[in-house]
Amino acid sequence: MMKKIIILLFAVFFLFIGQTVSANDVAKGISVGNAGSFTGDAAAPCMEIFNSSQMAVDEWNAKGGIQGVKIKHVMGDDALDPAQGIKVARKFTSDNKMYGVVGPPVSHIAQASLKIYGQNDLACITTAASKPELTESGYKHFFRVNARNDAHGWNTALFIKNTLKAKKVAVLNEKVAYCQNMAQETIKGLKQLGITDIMNDTIVAGAKDYSAVLTKVKAFNPDVLFFIATTAPDQAIGVRQAKELGIDAIFFGTEGARDKKDFIEASEGAAQGAYVYHFSPDIYSIKEAEAYVKNYEKKYGTLSGFGPPAYEAMNILLSAIDMAAKDGKISRSEVISKLSAIKNYKGILGFPISFDEKGDLLGGATYFFKVNGNDFEQVAVLTGK
Amino acid sequence: MEDIFGQLSQQAINGITIGGVYALIAIGYTMVYGVLSMLNFAHGELYMIGGFTGWWVLQIFSINHVPVMNAALLISLMIILSMGMSALLGLVIERIAYRPLRNAPRMNLLLSSLGVSIFIQNFILYFQGAKVKVFHVSQLIPESIRVFHVGGVVISFMRIMVIMTCFVLMILLTLVIKKTNIGKSIRATAQDIEAAAFMGIDTDKIIVIVFLIGSALGGAAGILVSLLFTQVDYYVGFQAGLKGFTAAVLGGIGSIPGAMAGGLLLGICEAMAVTFFPSAYKDVVAFTILILVLIFRPQGLMGEKIREKV
Numbered sequence: 001m002m003k004k005i006i007i008l009l010f011a012v013f014f015l016f017i018g019q020t021v022s023a024n025d026v027a028k029g030i031s032v033g034n035a036g037s038f039t040g041d042a043a044a045p046c047m048e049i050f051n052s053s054q055m056a057v058d059e060w061n062a063k064g065g066i067q068g069v070k071i072k073h074v075m076g077d078d079a080l081d082p083a084q085g086i087k088v089a090r091k092f093t094s095d096n097k098m099y100g101v102v103g104p105p106v107s108h109i110a111q112a113s114l115k116i117y118g119q120n121d122l123a124c125i126t127t128a129a130s131k132p133e134l135t136e137s138g139y140k141h142f143f144r145v146n147a148r149n150d151a152h153g154w155n156t157a158l159f160i161k162n163t164l165k166a167k168k169v170a171v172l173n174e175k176v177a178y179c180q181n182m183a184q185e186t187i188k189g190l191k192q193l194g195i196t197d198i199m200n201d202t203i204v205a206g207a208k209d210y211s212a213v214l215t216k217v218k219a220f221n222p223d224v225l226f227f228i229a230t231t232a233p234d235q236a237i238g239v240r241q242a243k244e245l246g247i248d249a250i251f252f253g254t255e256g257a258r259d260k261k262d263f264i265e266a267s268e269g270a271a272q273g274a275y276v277y278h279f280s281p282d283i284y285s286i287k288e289a290e291a292y293v294k295n296y297e298k299k300y301g302t303l304s305g306f307g308p309p310a311y312e313a314m315n316i317l318l319s320a321i322d323m324a325a326k327d328g329k330i331s332r333s334e335v336i337s338k339l340s341a342i343k344n345y346k347g348i349l350g351f352p353i354s355f356d357e358k359g360d361l362l363g364g365a366t367y368f369f370k371v372n373g374n375d376f377e378q379v380a381v382l383t384g385k
Numbered sequence: 386m387e388d389i390f391g392q393l394s395q396q397a398i399n400g401i402t403i404g405g406v407y408a409l410i411a412i413g414y415t416m417v418y419g420v421l422s423m424l425n426f427a428h429g430e431l432y433m434i435g436g437f438t439g440w441w442v443l444q445i446f447s448i449n450h451v452p453v454m455n456a457a458l459l460i461s462l463m464i465i466l467s468m469g470m471s472a473l474l475g476l477v478i479e480r481i482a483y484r485p486l487r488n489a490p491r492m493n494l495l496l497s498s499l500g501v502s503i504f505i506q507n508f509i510l511y512f513q514g515a516k517v518k519v520f521h522v523s524q525l526i527p528e529s530i531r532v533f534h535v536g537g538v539v540i541s542f543m544r545i546m547v548i549m550t551c552f553v554l555m556i557l558l559t560l561v562i563k564k565t566n567i568g569k570s571i572r573a574t575a576q577d578i579e580a581a582a583f584m585g586i587d588t589d590k591i592i593v594i595v596f597l598i599g600s601a602l603g604g605a606a607g608i609l610v611s612l613l614f615t616q617v618d619y620y621v622g623f624q625a626g627l628k629g630f631t632a633a634v635l636g637g638i639g640s641i642p643g644a645m646a647g648g649l650l651l652g653i654c655e656a657m658a659v660t661f662f663p664s665a666y667k668d669v670v671a672f673t674i675l676i677l678v679l680i681f682r683p684q685g686l687m688g689e690k691i692r693e694k695v
Contacts, residue, residue: 040515041618079515175665202665208614208621211399212656213664219392233517233616240615244532245395246539266615268450268523 023329024096030065030325031072032057032317033092035103035113035124040080041206041231044259045306046105049127050075052307053102055295056314066322072097078104082112089113093120099324099335100125100317102310106230107131107178114142121332123339125317127309128255130279131181135358141336143355145309145316146279147364149178153185155366155382156226156252156277160186161193163368163380164250164275166223170199172213172238173228182228182254203227205234211241218247225249232262236271239263243270255279258305264371274371275379280305281350281367282378289348305367312347319345389660391537396656402544402613404652405551409606410629411636411644412558413599419575419639420588420595423494427478427501429626431600434474435467435607436617437509440518442466450521460525464550464608471604472597474505479596484589502622509619517618520611547609554605555645558598562641571595575639603629628671635675637688646686650674 034053036046057073065071074095076088085104092098093116101117104110105128114134117124123141126134130149135142160166169190173183187198199220201213217225225247227238235257242251251274257263258278264271283289283303292311296303320338324330340359344352354362365383369376410432417425442463446452452459482497526542533540562568573581574591582588606625611617628651636647651671658670678686 041517043514043516172664202663204665206618206620207624208610208616209399209403212396212659212667215392215395215399215656216659216664218395219388233519236519237614237616244539244541246532246534262517262519266519268521268615 023331023334026067026069026325026328026330029072029097030069030321030330031074031095031098032314032321033074033076033088033095033098033101033103033122035076035078035085035088035092035101035109036105037080037109038075038077041233042080042106042256044232044262045128045256045304048300048304048307049102049105049310051300052292052296052311053314055292055299056311056318060315060318066318067325067328071318074098076101076103078106078109078113080106080109082109085109085113086116089116093117093122098122099321099330099332100339102127102313102317105129105306107134107181108176110134111177114139117141121336123317123320123332123336125313125339127313128279128306129178131177132185133181135360139359140340143339143359145313145349145353145361147361147366149181150185151364151384152277152279152366153182153187154189154384156186157189157193157195158382158384159275159277159366159368159380160190160224160226160252161195164224164252166250167195168197168220168222169195169224169226170201170217170220170222170249171226171228172201172203172210172217174203174205174230174234176205176230179228179230179254183226186226186228203229203234203238205230208237209241210238211245214238214241214245214247217242217249218245222249224252226252228254230254230256232257232259233266236263236266239274240267240270250275252276255305258369258376260302260304260374260376264374264376271371272373276369276371276376278305278367278369279364280309281365281381282369282376283308283348285378286348286350288346288350292348308348312345312349312353315347316342316345316353392660393657394536394538396660397653398538398540398544400653400656401649402547402652403610403656404649405548405555406606406610406625406648407628407632407652408645408648409551409554409602409609410625411632411648412555412641413603414630414633415636415638415641415644416571416595416599418633419641420571420578420592421483421494423483423491424498424630425483425599426495426498426626427482427505428599428603428629429622429624430502430505431471431475431603431622432607432610432625432629433509433617433619433622434505435471435604436611436621437513437518437607438467438470438604439463439608439611440520440617443520443522447521447524451524456525460546460612463612464605467604467608468601469604471607472601475596475600475603476593479593502626506619506622513619515619517616520615520617522612522615543613547613550605550609554602558602558641561598567591567594631671631675635678635685637685640685640687640689643685643687650686 078085100123107129110129125143132148173179235253239251253276255278257276323338324334368380570586632648632651636643655667
C-alpha cells in the first residue's frame with residue numbers, strides 16, 4: 001500500500017516537472033506581463049511605461065499577433081513596495097501562458113523579485129532599473145535596455161566636472177538601493193577626476209522637510225548639489241527648499257525628476273536652470289520615433305523619458321517570443337535564449353540594442369537635460385568619455 | 386566658528402517651525418490621554434485630513450493656481466476649514482469608535498483607535514489616490530516678502546506664519562484651560578473623571594470638547610505643514626502622529642504645557658542633530674533623547690508622578 005502511494009506521488013511529481021519543462025502550444029494563448037509601481041509616487045513614470053508597452057502589444061496584435069494568436073498584456077502593480085513586487089512575481093510566474101515580463105523598473109523592487117522570475121525561467125526586461133548588482137548576480141533571464149548606475153555615475157561625474165565646472169560638490173542620497181548606489185558611483189567618479197571636496201549626506205524619502213540637511217549643505221557652499229531621490233515630488237521639495245534657503249549651487253536631479261508636472265510645475269519656478277540626467281534620449285529629436293510619439297500623444301497625452309525604452313523593450317520581447325514560437329511550440333527558456341541572441345536591434349531609441357552576456361545593454365549612454373521654461377532641454381550625451 | 390553659529394541659528398529656526406507643529410499634534414494626544422487615559426492612534430490621520438482639506442479649499446478657490454480672493458483671506462479660510470473638518474471628524478470618531486467602549490478595558494480602545502487610523506488612511510488612499518497633492522502657493526505670497534534675511538539666517542514668510550499661528554493657538558488654548566469654566570471642567574475631568582461627574586460636570590460633554598479641541602489643533606498642524614512643505618499625501622499622518630506622540634511622552638503625557646515644551650524640544654533637537662550627524666540619524670537622536678528622559682524622569686519633563694491606583 002505504502003509503496004503504491006509513493007510511486008503514485010512520484011508519478012504526480014514527474015508529471016508536474018514534465019509539464020513545466022516541455023514546450024506549450026502557441027495556440028493555447030500568449031501573455032506578457034508588465035511589473036511596475038502603477039500606484040504611489042512613481043505612478044506617473046510607470047504608467048508611461050505601461051501605456052507604451054500597451055502600444056507595442058496593440059501594434060503586434062493589429063498585425064495578427066504571434067502565429068495568429070492575440071497577445072494578452074497583464075499589469076502587475078507593486079505600489080513601490082518590494083513585498084508587493086514579490087507577490088507580482090509569484091502571480092506572473094504561476095501563469096503558464098506568460099512568456100516574458102517588462103519590468104520591474106525600480107531597482108530595490110527588482111532586487112527583491114528577480115530571483116523568483118529566475119527560478120521559473122521567465123524573461124524580464126527592465127526599462128529603468130539601473131543598480132549594477134542586478135546583472136552581476138549571474139541571472140540568465142534578466143535584460144535591460146537602460147545603462148547601469150556605474151555608467152551613469154561616471155558620466156554624471158564627467159558632466160559635473162567638465163560642463164558644470166564644479167570644484168565642490170554636495171551629494172545627498174535617499175537610503176534605498178538605487179540612490180545609495182548612484183551616490184557611490186558618482187562620488188567614485190568625481191574622486192577619479194580629482195574633485196575631492198565632496199559632502200556626502202542622506203535624506204529620508206517622503207519626509208517632506210529637507211531644510212535641516214539643506215542648511216548643512218548651505219554651510220558647505222558647494223558649486224553643485226546632486227540630489228539623488230527616487231521620485232519627482234521629493235526632488236521638487238528639495239529644489240524648492242534649497243532655493244528658499246538661498247543655496248545658489250546648481251541643483252542636479254536624477255532621472256526620476258524628468259517629470260514636467262511633478263518636478264517643474266510642482267516646484268513653481270524653483271527648478272528653473274536645474275539639471276537632471278536620464279537614461280533615455282530626447283525622443284522628439286529622433287526620426288525613427290516620430291510615429292510612436294504621435295500615436296502616444298494622441299492616445300495618452302504628454303511623454304517624458306520613461307515611455308520610449310518601454311516601447312522598445314516590449315517590441316524586443318515580442319520579437320523574441322515570435323522567434324521562439326515559429327514552430328508552433330514555445331517555452332520560457334526558449335524565449336530567454338532568443339532574447340540573449342538579439343543583436344543590433346534598431347528601434348526608436350536612436351541607438352542599436354545588443355545585450356552582453358550579463359544581459360546589460362552594450363554601450364549605454366547617459367543623457368543630460370536642463371530645465372528651461374516648462375520643459376527639459378537636452379544639453380549633452382555622454383558615453384564614458 | 387562663525388560658520389557653525391550661523392548654521393546653528395538657521396537650524397534653530399528650522400527646529401522651532403517643525404517643533405511648533407509637533408507641539409500642536411502632541412496637545413491632541415495629551416488632552417485625550419488626560420481625560421480618557423487612552424492613546425488616540427487615529428490622531429495622526431486628523432493631521433492628514435487637515436492637510437487634504439486645505440488642499441481642496443485652495444483647489445476650489447483658485448483658477449490655474451491663481452487664487453480668486455485675497456491671499457490672506459484664503460490662507461485663513463484654509464486654516465479654519467481644516468481645523469473645522471478635523472474637529473468634525475474627531476467628534477465622529479469619538480462617537481462611533483470610542484464612546485461605545487468607554488467602560489471596556491483600555492486595550493480595546495487602543496485597538497479601536499488603530500483600526501480607525503487604518504480605515505481613514507485607506508479611505509483617503511482609495512478616494513484621493515496615492516499620488517502627492519501639490520500646493521501651488523507661490524501666488525499666495527508676493528515675491529517681495531517671500532523670504533527675509535536676518536544676518537546670515539534665512540526665514541521664509543511661510544515659516545514666520547507657521548511659527549506665529551502655532552504660538553497663537555497655544556496661547557489661546559492655555560487661556561481657555563486656565564481662565565474659563567470649560568477649562569476648569571476639563572482640568573477637573575482630567576484629575577478624576579468620577580469625582581468631576583459627582584460635582585455635576587457633564588463629563589461626556591467635556592470629553593467631546595476635548596476631542597474637538599485636540600482634533601482641531603491636529604488639523605491646524607496638518608494644513609500649516611502642508612503650506613510650508615507644499616505637499617500632502619495619504620501617508621503623512623503616520624510619521625506626524627509618531628512624532629507628536631513622542632513629543633507628548635517627552636513632555637509628560639497628560640500635561641498640556643509639557644506637550645508644548647516636548648514638541649519644541651523634539652523639533653529643535655532633530656534639527657540640531659543634523660548639523661553634527663548624518664541626516665538619516667536625526668530620528669535616532671530624537672528617540673535617544675526620549676529614552677534618556679524616560680530613564681531619568683519617567684513621568685516626562687512636566688508630567689506629574691502617577692500613583693498606582695489600588
